[in-house]
Amino acid sequence: xxxxxxxxxxxxxxxxxxxxxxxxxxxNNVPIGKVPQVLNYLQNExxxxxxxxxxxxxxTVEHFMKSFKDFHVSIPAENIYCSSMLAPxxxxxxxxxxxxxxxxxxxxxxxxxxxxxxxxxxxx
Numbered sequence: 001x002x003x004x005x006x007x008x009x010x011x012x013x014x015x016x017x018x019x020x021x022x023x024x025x026x027x028n029n030v031p032i033g034k035v036p037q038v039l040n041y042l043q044n045e046x047x048x049x050x051x052x053x054x055x056x057x058x059x060t061v062e063h064f065m066k067s068f069k070d071f072h073v074s075i076p077a078e079n080i081y082c083s084s085m086l087a088p089x090x091x092x093x094x095x096x097x098x099x100x101x102x103x104x105x106x107x108x109x110x111x112x113x114x115x116x117x118x119x120x121x122x123x124x
Contacts, residue, residue, distance in 0.1 A: 011046055021054040021064065029067050036071040043074070050075055057084040058106035084109045088116035 019025050025035050042048040052064060052075055061080045068075045087109065091098055103109050103122035113120035 011042070011048070014048070016049045016051065017042060018051045018053060021052050022056055025052065026067065026071075029070075031071045036073050039071075039073045039075070050079060052080045054081070055083045057082065057087075057109040059084075060108055061085065084112040088113050088118060091118070092116060 024032070025039075026032060039050055043050055054064065059082060061077050061082060064075070064080045064082070065077055084106070091101065098118070100119045100121065101113050103113060103120055105122070105124070107124050110120040110122065110124065
């Protein structure tokens with residue numbers, strides 16, 4: 001029997017894995033290396049939970065869902081976190097009195113802020 005590899009030990013030690021999307025899982029929506037096989041192995045064979053983060057505020061959860069579908073990987077929408085989605089949640093939790101927000105970013109950041117009831121004024 002072969003000795004366990006570093007990754008075997010890692011897979012055994014943890015049940016939840018968090019990955020950054022841009023530059024780690026994909027580059028310009030093209031999967032890097034064997035990312036699809038690794039994610040499918042973790043989820044389907046080892047029954048691990050996968051979470052995906054992105055600080056690229058232009059992209060939406062729906063965008064990532066389509067990308068993963070194209071990769072033949074199934075990541076639940078509730079396991080995908082985008083900065084444009086997290087920013088209004090953070091504001092609501094930590095600054096509930098705030099209603100007007102100045103933003104500097106992509107239109108998706110504005111639409112997410114408005115979705116949470118903020119008046120979003122800024123630069124795209």
